[in-house]
Amino acid sequence: xxxxxxxxxxxxxxxxxxxxxxxxxxxxxxxxxxxxxxxxxxxxxxxxxxxxxxxxxxxxxxxxxxxxxxxxxxxxxxxxxxxxxxxxxxxxxxxxxx
Amino acid sequence: xxxxxxxxxxxxxxxxxxxxxxxxxxxxxxxxxxxxxxxxxxxxxxxxxxxxxxxxxxxxxxxxxxxxxxxxxxxxxxxxxxxxxxxxxxxxxxxxxxxxxxxxxxxxxxxxxxxxxxxxxxxxxxxxxxxxxxxxxxxxxxxxxxxxxxxxxxxxxxxxxxxxxxxxxxxxxxxxxxxxxxxxxxxxxxxxxxxxxxxxxxxxxxxxxxxxxxxxxxxxxxxxxxxxxxxxxxxxxxxxxxxxxxxxxxxxxxxxxxxxxxxxxxxxxxxxxxxxxxxxxxxxxxxxxxxxxxxxxxxxxxxxxxxxxxxxxxxxxxxxxxxxxxxxxxxxxxxxxxxxxxxxxxxxxxxxxxxxxxxxxxxxxxxxxxxxxxxxxxxxxxxxxxxxxxxxxxxxxxxxxxxxxxxxxxxxxxxxxxxxxxxxxxxxxxxxxxxxxxxxxxxxxxxxxxxxxxxxxxxxxxxxxxxxxxxx
Amino acid sequence: xxxxxxxxxxxxxxxxxxxxxxxxxxxxxxxxxxxxxxxxxxxxxxxxxxxxxxxxxxxxxxxxxxxxxxxxxxxxxxxxxxxxxxxxxxxxxxxxxxxxxxxxxxxxxxxxxxxxxxxxxxxxxxxxxxxxxxxxxxxxxxxxxxxxxxxxxxxxxxxxxxxxxxxxxxxxxxxxxxxxxxxxxxxxxxxxxxxxxxxxxxxxxxxxxxxxxxxxxxxxxxxxxxxxxxxxxxxxxxxxxxxxxxxxxxxxxxxxxxxxxxxxxxxxxxxxxxxxxxxxxxxxxxxxxxxxxxxxxxxxxxxxxxxxxxxxxxxxxxxxxxxxxxxxxxxxxxxxxxxxxxxxxxxxxxxxxxxxxxxxxxxxxxxxxxxxx
Numbered sequence: 001x002x003x004x005x006x007x008x009x010x011x012x013x014x015x016x017x018x019x020x021x022x023x024x025x026x027x028x029x030x031x032x033x034x035x036x037x038x039x040x041x042x043x044x045x046x047x048x049x050x051x052x053x054x055x056x057x058x059x060x061x062x063x064x065x066x067x068x069x070x071x072x073x074x075x076x077x078x079x080x081x082x083x084x085x086x087x088x089x090x091x092x093x094x095x096x097x098x
Numbered sequence: 099x100x101x102x103x104x105x106x107x108x109x110x111x112x113x114x115x116x117x118x119x120x121x122x123x124x125x126x127x128x129x130x131x132x133x134x135x136x137x138x139x140x141x142x143x144x145x146x147x148x149x150x151x152x153x154x155x156x157x158x159x160x161x162x163x164x165x166x167x168x169x170x171x172x173x174x175x176x177x178x179x180x181x182x183x184x185x186x187x188x189x190x191x192x193x194x195x196x197x198x199x200x201x202x203x204x205x206x207x208x209x210x211x212x213x214x215x216x217x218x219x220x221x222x223x224x225x226x227x228x229x230x231x232x233x234x235x236x237x238x239x240x241x242x243x244x245x246x247x248x249x250x251x252x253x254x255x256x257x258x259x260x261x262x263x264x265x266x267x268x269x270x271x272x273x274x275x276x277x278x279x280x281x282x283x284x285x286x287x288x289x290x291x292x293x294x295x296x297x298x299x300x301x302x303x304x305x306x307x308x309x310x311x312x313x314x315x316x317x318x319x320x321x322x323x324x325x326x327x328x329x330x331x332x333x334x335x336x337x338x339x340x341x342x343x344x345x346x347x348x349x350x351x352x353x354x355x356x357x358x359x360x361x362x363x364x365x366x367x368x369x370x371x372x373x374x375x376x377x378x379x380x381x382x383x384x385x386x387x388x389x390x391x392x393x394x395x396x397x398x399x400x401x402x403x404x405x406x407x408x409x410x411x412x413x414x415x416x417x418x419x420x421x422x423x424x425x426x427x428x429x430x431x432x433x434x435x436x437x438x439x440x441x442x443x444x445x446x447x448x449x450x451x452x453x454x455x456x457x458x459x460x461x462x463x464x465x466x467x468x469x470x471x472x473x474x475x476x477x478x479x480x481x482x483x484x485x486x487x488x489x490x491x492x493x494x495x496x497x498x499x500x501x502x503x504x505x506x507x508x509x510x511x512x513x514x515x516x517x518x519x520x521x522x523x524x525x526x527x528x529x530x531x532x533x534x535x536x537x538x539x540x541x542x543x544x545x546x547x548x549x550x551x552x553x554x555x556x557x558x559x560x561x562x563x564x565x566x567x568x569x570x
Numbered sequence: 571x572x573x574x575x576x577x578x579x580x581x582x583x584x585x586x587x588x589x590x591x592x593x594x595x596x597x598x599x600x601x602x603x604x605x606x607x608x609x610x611x612x613x614x615x616x617x618x619x620x621x622x623x624x625x626x627x628x629x630x631x632x633x634x635x636x637x638x639x640x641x642x643x644x645x646x647x648x649x650x651x652x653x654x655x656x657x658x659x660x661x662x663x664x665x666x667x668x669x670x671x672x673x674x675x676x677x678x679x680x681x682x683x684x685x686x687x688x689x690x691x692x693x694x695x696x697x698x699x700x701x702x703x704x705x706x707x708x709x710x711x712x713x714x715x716x717x718x719x720x721x722x723x724x725x726x727x728x729x730x731x732x733x734x735x736x737x738x739x740x741x742x743x744x745x746x747x748x749x750x751x752x753x754x755x756x757x758x759x760x761x762x763x764x765x766x767x768x769x770x771x772x773x774x775x776x777x778x779x780x781x782x783x784x785x786x787x788x789x790x791x792x793x794x795x796x797x798x799x800x801x802x803x804x805x806x807x808x809x810x811x812x813x814x815x816x817x818x819x820x821x822x823x824x825x826x827x828x829x830x831x832x833x834x835x836x837x838x839x840x841x842x843x844x845x846x847x848x849x850x851x852x853x854x855x856x857x858x859x860x861x862x863x864x865x866x867x868x869x870x871x872x873x874x875x876x877x878x879x880x881x882x883x884x885x886x887x888x889x890x891x892x893x894x895x896x897x898x899x900x901x902x903x904x905x906x907x908x909x910x911x912x913x914x915x916x917x918x919x920x921x922x923x924x925x926x927x928x929x930x931x932x933x934x935x936x937x938x939x940x941x942x943x
Contacts, residue, residue: 025247047480055236057239059139061513061516073799
């Protein structure tokens with residue numbers, strides 16, 4: 001859906017999406033890294049289970065919710081990636097209290 | 099990395115580091131006031147100057163000169179003593195000017211003598227069939243990725259809607275080597291006539307020549323279809339095609355990405371939750387705060403600057419930020435106001451920056467069918483409530499958005515009505531034959547962004563409550 | 571021109587709406603006046619608890635009467651009000667608290683009330699598996715439950731109107747006066763008269779009573795509530811605590827409502843409340859300790875509704891002690907929602923028959939003002 005421009009010279013950052021290593025760049029938000037990676041990052045909604053991807057990328061739509069390093073319901077579009085960060089795509093109601 | 103505010107009390111707390119917030123915080127700090135700037139994003143700039151300090155797009159022509167103005171604002175802020183905290187989400191503000199802010203998973207409380215809200219705008223909801231499908235995003239979302247990560251569309255891409263940002267985005271995508279298959283212009287034909295009386299002001303505004311050359315640049319490379327009267331996205335779990343009607347003729351094209359945009363509207367959640375009075379703006383078709391000439395709201399001590407005060411664009415936002423900050427300085431330390439630009443100068447700057455706005459608002463007034471959906475089209479994305487659901491509730495007695503919540507939970511999801519509120523107001527107004535002002539809006543409450551129970555539990559408690567627990 | 575009706579009910583909360591409905595059922599044509607809209611304040615935004623559990627003894631008969639109506643609420647209103655009955659459980663957090671529970675249940679049994687039942691740790695765990703393991707037991711009221719307060723209040727209003735009540739919303743009742751045996755009330759440009767006036771104006775009722783010469787010790791309060799995003803189902807009954815301020819309820823849609831009576835600052839004249847986050851943090855702390863499973867749940871909204879709280883925590887319910895044809899129905903002190911259906915039925919009986927089989931003698935305004943009628 002998206003590709004990186006060649007002029008982007010930012011250093012690479014490795015994150016893990018559902019356990020799989022994914023290449024990101026320093027300064028990417030989690031949502032941008034997911035969309036750039038080509039992995040299936042669709043979450044499913046808590047109400048009907050419908051698939052969603054980020055819609056606004058500016059912190060208002062909450063369609064980018066992901067679990068980041070074990071903390072659920074984070075807005076992926078507001079969180080920068082960090083080396084070794086572990087992302088889980090949320091399916092349905094977030095499971096609390098694991 | 100995340101640091102809590104250094105103090106519990108500030109003279110001025112500015113919320114939002116877009117053009118208005120950057121200018122307000124710099125002005126306030128320059129006058130010697132203890133100033134805190136809280137911003138939710140990773141770096142300064144807000145939406146229009148997003149990633150201004152970090153963008154990987156190094157060729158300055160690609161993002162355009164209007165973008166790089168933001169660098170000067172950041173420099174001016176950094177030259178002063180304002181305390182700046184990014185990735186700081188303000189989740190509560192009340193009429194006592196008590197502010198709750200979440201930073202790095204922990205909440206802190208600060209108190210201000212003056213608050214300047216510079217929470218900016220968000221893109222108007224564009225509730226067409228299929229707008230919740232993966233692959234449908236806002237144009238602003240694509241622009242955010244372009245500015246902050248140099249990402250551009252490379253699949254089959256359709257841009258639909260209207261307004262200056264749409265053309266700017268298209269130009270930027272093309273300059274960075276991205277792909278656009280088609281642009282679907284939803285501007286109503288009648289708007290051109292309606293906007294004509296305001297055209298003179300626009301012709302003499304800075305928007306005019308830039309806008310025209312950008313449209314020319316885009317139209318040279320992309321097929322543009324104008325006069326779109328219907329628009330829908332479809333696909334099974336993922337966008338597959340976009341269909342539209344233009345000139346009475348329906349066409350369906352395959353697509354991987356649909357970028358929607360029909361203007362921006364004030365981001366009112368924090369201001370409304372603080373009790374600031376808002377009114378329906380019939381021209382801009384949104385809620386705008388009731389403000390005096392200095393940006394002061396109905397809540398003593400809270401001023402609003404930038405697009406949150408009513409859409410005026412980045413140049414106006416900067417000036418509004420300076421005006422609000424100057425008013426705060428005049429109130430708190432009048433002597434220091436002397437070294438700031440005179441209010442009269444600022445007001446004339448503002449008039450200049452706002453020139454041509456009425457023309458744009460009239461020309462790009464979104465068509466009713468793209469604001470007020472019907473049938474199975476989703477209105478509330480969080481709770482997955484359709485237009486039909488809303489109308490059914492009206493039929494059994496829901497009279498306004500707040501009553502509707504009891505029937506359908508619209509606006510009660512995490513986005514707190516940001517993506518459905520305007521649609522619900524207009525839909526109910528139409529169904530009940532009332533004005534949007536009469537129908538009203540959701541009563542918004544903190545937290546304006548969700549916080550975890552654990553984070554709230556860790557907040558320092560008041561003495562009375564500690565005692566109450568001991569007593570129990 | 572003055573329009574004559576059979577009764578004027580001031581206040582479109584659940585109480586006013588229920589009384590209007592029951593007056594209609596008794597064949598009267600009432601007028602219901604609500605200054606905002608039905609359910610705008612406490613009745614529409616409370617926790618929705620339908621609770622006989624842990625009530626003050628003087629109001630238990632009214633509560634039991636009400637419970638009977640709740641259990642057939644669809645028959646009455648053609649609306650299920652989202653009422654569900656999974657019981658309410660009061661949790662004792664220590665042996666000392668359990669001893670208080672034991673004494674309370676014994677006291678109720680001696681008075682002939684059997685709805686509260688003492689439970690041990692095993693039964694508590696069976697009913698509320700997620701509760702912290704240190705809790706030794708508690709009390710259950712098995713017929714209790716919860717409903718959607720806004721839906722319920724709106725349903726009462728709608729049914730009352732369908733059965734012939736005149737409803738005026740968005741304009742306050744004004745110029746209340748008694749003349750030639752009739753109560754006269756202005757509603758904007760309109761003027762109404764009736765032999766009966768019911769003061770069910772919630773947080774605004776104390777002023778009406780005082781203006782009519784019956785001041786009572788009442789204050790305006792705004793109990794706070796907060797709700798989480800949807801989480802997987804883990805609890806059925808409503809849970810309240812013996813010692814600390816907490817009520818806790820998970821709805822069918824997965825959201826969890828946390829309340830318990832911590833107070834916001836009300837600004838009654840502006841219809842506004844300012845939340846006290848440090849108190850809400852105390853509630854969050856209590857949930858954190860009691861239900862570890864909830865720690866990562868997201869709080870999405872908090873709010874408070876404005877209502878009247880009596881100094882003795884018992885409502886003012888029944889005829890005026892000074893004026894013929896005046897009835898009071900207010901001051902439900904944070905626990906009036908469950909009483910709404912029954913109170914409307916009993917109030918209609920008082921008005922139409924001059925009395926009720928349901929014992930309400932300790933709720934009257936005569937506890938503050940000797941009867942001079």
